[in-house]
Amino acid sequence: MTSALTAAEREYLTKRFDLLFRQIDSRPSDQPQDMRVDELLDPEKGAAYLDWLGGRIGSPSRRVTASTLAKRYAFIAVSPVLYAMTVYNKGLSLSLERCTLQTSAGLDDHPGGTKLPRLGLTACHVTEPMSGQRNEWREKLLHGLFAGHLTPVFHALSEIAKVPKVILWENAVVRIVPLFEDALEKAADETAACRIREDFHYIAHDSAGIWYGERRNPLSKLIGPLDLEADDERGSWLRRTCCLYYEISAEYCRLCPIPGFSRK
Numbered sequence: 001m002t003s004a005l006t007a008a009e010r011e012y013l014t015k016r017f018d019l020l021f022r023q024i025d026s027r028p029s030d031q032p033q034d035m036r037v038d039e040l041l042d043p044e045k046g047a048a049y050l051d052w053l054g055g056r057i058g059s060p061s062r063r064v065t066a067s068t069l070a071k072r073y074a075f076i077a078v079s080p081v082l083y084a085m086t087v088y089n090k091g092l093s094l095s096l097e098r099c100t101l102q103t104s105a106g107l108d109d110h111p112g113g114t115k116l117p118r119l120g121l122t123a124c125h126v127t128e129p130m131s132g133q134r135n136e137w138r139e140k141l142l143h144g145l146f147a148g149h150l151t152p153v154f155h156a157l158s159e160i161a162k163v164p165k166v167i168l169w170e171n172a173v174v175r176i177v178p179l180f181e182d183a184l185e186k187a188a189d190e191t192a193a194c195r196i197r198e199d200f201h202y203i204a205h206d207s208a209g210i211w212y213g214e215r216r217n218p219l220s221k222l223i224g225p226l227d228l229e230a231d232d233e234r235g236s237w238l239r240r241t242c243c244l245y246y247e248i249s250a251e252y253c254r255l256c257p258i259p260g261f262s263r264k
Contacts (some may be wrong), residue, residue, distance in 0.1 A: 003090055003128040017080040018118040020102065033103040037119075038096035041156045049101075050161060056103070057115050057248060064244045066161030068116070070154060071171035071243060076119040079175050081145050086199040087183050087192070089134075091141040093125040096149055138202065139211060147213030167241045169218040174239065176203065177223065184228050200228055 005013070013019045033052065040046045047062070054065035077099065081092045101117040129137035154168040180200040187193035204223045209216040222240060 001128055001130055003126045005084070005088070005090065005092075005124075005126055009084070009088055009090075013080045013084065017083070018076050019080045020118050020120040021124065022120050022122075035101045036097060037099040037101060037153065040101075041096075041152055043156075043160055046156050046160045050157075053103070053117075060247055062161040063163045064247045066157040066163045067167055067171060067244045068248065070157055070168040071174065071245075072114075072116040073119075073153060074150070074172040074175040076117070078145065078150055078172055079179050081141070082176060082199075082203075083179060083183065085138065085141060086180065086196050089128060089195070091127040091129075091137065093127070093141075093144055094119075094121065094149060095123075096152065098122045098124075138199065139207075142203065142207060143211045146211055151213040164241070165218070166222070167243060170222050170239060170241050171243055173219060173222045174243075176219070181228055197228060 010021050014021065033056075035045070035049050040049060050062045050065045050069070053059070053069060054062065057065070057068065059065040059068065077094060081094065084090045084092050098121060100120040100122070102120045103115070103117040127137065127141075150172065154165055154172075157163065157168060158165045180196060184193055184196045184200075187196055203219060205217075205220050207217055209218075212218055
């Protein structure tokens with residue numbers, strides 16, 4: 001059923017995930033720094049944006065830029081939807097044509113100092129599950145988020161930049177796993193905790209490839225048999241692919257799979 005976010009929920013999603021609830025121009029922009037997300041699917045426009053962004057962040061190649069953008073995109077688009085679903089029990093529907101990558105308006109003043117984009121919305125449809133129908137509601141929500149949104153973006157980035165899709169999907173995993181771990185740690189009660197565990201298990205293990213627009217669930221093999229409440233800090237999960245971040249920065253990711261560089 002149709003719902004709405006409270007002012008506090010909107011404020012939190014903006015503060016934590018850089019999701020901007022603004023009335024912005026939904027027309028294609030002539031400036032590469034403000035691009036409607038569905039334009040990334042166009043090979044020429046997508047390549048132009050990656051080249052522009054690469055220059056902005058000091059990337060040595062489109063491949064590195066695409067991987068960096070994919071990790072950022074999972075944070076600004078996927079994370080707020082999954083957080084709202086599992087914590088607020090509300091579904092955010094983000095259509096590609098109503099989402100804009102914004103890197104011009106005040107981003108240099110962002111507290112985190114990132115030069116990567118925020119996600120601006122021209123509209124956001126919000127729903128809540130009907131009584132006894134949460135599983136069906138969750139399936140529809142995940143299908144819209146992944147098959148209808150993230151998968152087309154990742155496919156386009158992979159084709160344009162010649163970067164393996166598995167790297168891009170694992171860049172999404174590094175956003176999804178900590179989000180659910182944090183949500184579980186801060187769960188208000190056991191009912192909320194149970195919902196968080198079930199949502200994570202469904203996404204990581206039980207959901208079919210069809211919800212992702214793929215033959216198989218692209219997350220399950222990458223996440224593996226992770227237990228959110230394992231005794232060690234990250235359970236049994238460690239990255240299998242390199243996100244190429246070290247080619248931009250002198251640092252390596254804490255979960256880097258390159259021997260000698262993992263940060264445990």
